[in-house]
Amino acid sequence: MSSNRSTIPIGPYHPLQEEPEFWKLIVEGEKVVDVDVRIGYNHRGIEKLSEAKSFDQSIFIVERICGICSSSHPIACVQAVEDICNIEVPERALYIRTITQELERIHSHMLWLGLAGHFIGYNTVFMWSWKYREPICEIMETVTGNRQNYAMHKVGGVRRDIEKEHIPYILTKLDEFLKQLDMLKGAVLDDPVIHARLKGVGVLSREAAINYSAVGPVARASDFDIDVRRDHPYGVYSRLKWNVITQKEGDVFAKAVVRILEMFESASIIRQCLDKMPDGPIDSRPKDIEPGEGIGVIEAPRGECFHYIKCDGTNSPVRHKVRAPTYMNFPTFRETVIGGSVSDATIIMAAIDPCYCCTERMMIVDGDNKELLKAGDLIRLSQEKTRRIKERFGVI
């Protein structure tokens, strides 16, 4: 059978991809029969680095794990430290953490929506999403001082307060955004072409989602109803009214629906926070971290982000384990990509949110890895096929 198999290497470096990763698609004709992935091109040893830093410094390091999740990782990290010795966090700080989390979710989902549009060749969605994402980044700048890498969080609270005079501006921007999002939602979810392209593609069954311990929108789109914000409440989520969005189908379309509808919930959460936020301190100024171990979990835009920290009573962690959500979602490609068509592989991989794929070159190999056809042969075969089709339809 191996003589029918072709290998399509994708990555690790390509202008389309934001991050380097290497995909090896094994295909038989159009059908993907196996996939292998090589990651690590971006491995910076952050867990090791963190062991050499103080608790105050390590937050800035984990913030740089990902520019998009630069609120999620620090919150998970400070929650892990707070879990070691039950450090109290002032009310107002919890509200501010919740607001930054939800702003981050909106801008991350908008980013994904744009990329997903781009991958299926719908560049209008790409342009719209990224344009309408801008006001959210501007709100983020108003709240934290930065568009990315917010330097907002610390053990025991937050570093920066939300000014009262900024709140009307934030609400106005949020209103504008919601109108645009509503239009975008209609444009994407009511488009028959998108239905035809994404429904039934890359289905992850509920059993597979549970088996692979998938998290976040990937799990929720497969009717695996988990959300750290509701299940392991942190911040002030348990005091607000909002819904966990789930879908039953598990296909790429369901993942898009989950993310789009989640943005409306996020906007509602931000409004409620701004409305209910009490005055008061934003930092409990903890002094010492006792020996012990702690776990911090939060719902990042892509799913549960998990930090484990072990402390021996000194100022830096003995061990700092970080598990980003994609780590759990990534291996589900074995369920979703294999058996599908090679033309769907791109959007299926993109549907878990980190991945891009673009065929760089193709080569047909036999069982002994010997090249059978060279580029010139492929062009000749293609020209011959075109001629046959023309003959069949009497064009020539």
Place this chain on the structure above:
Amino acid sequence: MKIDDILKRLTDRYGDRLLKVERKSHKRAYIDIYPKEIVDVAGYIFRELGMRFNIASAVDELERLEILYHFSYDPSGIIISVRTLLNDKDNPRIDTITGVTPAAWWIEREIHELFGIHFDGNEDLRQLLLPDDWPKGVYPLRKSFVVPKRDSRKS
């Protein structure tokens, strides 16, 4: 199920085979077991108790290595961490739990390359994060590994 219900089911089933049960709070608990029990305990927690596998994390405790397997029970927001100590630091081995959940596939590869722990039964322990030409037998997350200082005079 509350955390006490989960811990009771575990102690009822395993009794003395649980070396230590530490209930840290109403959301967190740590359980110590012998390494040889891991497949059985993880299988029971994952399948029978219906908990989700969060991740495993290894720690270099200088005289030995330990692995913590974290499982969460989402309906009540509980995380149970199962601790195993590997005393033979020259040849640390433990059975794979990829038979219990494929979610452990990558993390076992990662712990294998970063801590040098071998997972018996895991057929795929290729490098995941480190480059292919990383020297054999060098495990960067062990405490004995010191990050080389960068010489600023060299480019």
